[in-house]
Amino acid sequence: MFDTMTGTKIIGGFCGTLLIFLLANWAADELYDTSAGGHGGEEHARGYVIETDEAEGGAVEEEGPSFEELFAQADAGAGERVFNKCKACHKVDGTDGTGPHLNGVVGREVDAVAGFSYSGALEEHFDVWTPENLQAFLENPRSAAPGTKMSFSGLKDMEDRADVIAYLASLDG
Template identity: 50%
Template sequence: MFNTMNITKVAGSVLGAFLFLLLAAWVSGSLYHIGGDAHGAEGAEHAMMTDKPGGLLDEGGAEEEAAAEEEVALVLGEGDAAKGEKVFGKCKACHKLDGSNATGPHLDGVVNRAVAGVEGFGYSDAMIAHGGEWTLERLDAYLASPKDDVPGNKMSFAGLKKAEDRNDVITYLQSLQ
């Protein structure tokens, strides 16, 4: 019957076969790469049909991009504050809303406040040089990607990629004015 040696042999055989399959997949993937130049590859640009008969989008899609920017600008600051409060949970680790600073400056009253305008907080040189005020548009751009908007700032947060989340957080912060 089965003793411990037989069980060990069976387990070793199964694990060995699994390891062999993983290695074979890795080697074949490196030999037979389906790269970015293939039709339909990720990131490849293709002409797309519009809702107009025979119409194609221009290469840059400038009309649609401009319309999307206008749409965001019209809706910016009119999101859902309740959803924004939930999304703000990601910010609570470093920012407070009670007027006291933490790792980051307090964010109560941030809308239309001067950039780097909280006294007593040690801002980076990049943030001080950024200057101006935290308008709705600037908050949106900064929250999308803090490192891209203000290169060299101290904030390690990657940003909020969804425009809806940014809009909701901005609406929430605006409601605290």
């Protein structure tokens, strides 16, 4: 089936392929050398710098109005529309769903709905549902209170959070 000539051809094919690969690798190293000694000893930067307006200490200042300013001019009607994302788990009629009812939540103590089984993670991070605490929690519930049962990913837009909190504040407890 295989004779000596077939085996020699196979080994020769592998050696030829290896030789071409090594020569191509050497040529690419010569063309694209970025080390300090490459290209006649000239030193080249490996990238470019993107200028940013960072303050001292590396912190970048946030643009736009603060939460307090947005909350002062929040629209409860718009908040009711945004609250539609929350209706799958929360109710505002005094009954609990998957999550506790949210009427009267603004100003209420954390984990205060009688009969609802909380995870206990909220009271480690918050004591009262102030607008500021609700804002921090609604931005990203899992990072604001690790271990919470709430699986919602959060409201990324600060104006939406302010509107929802204004809507919740307008509801009777």
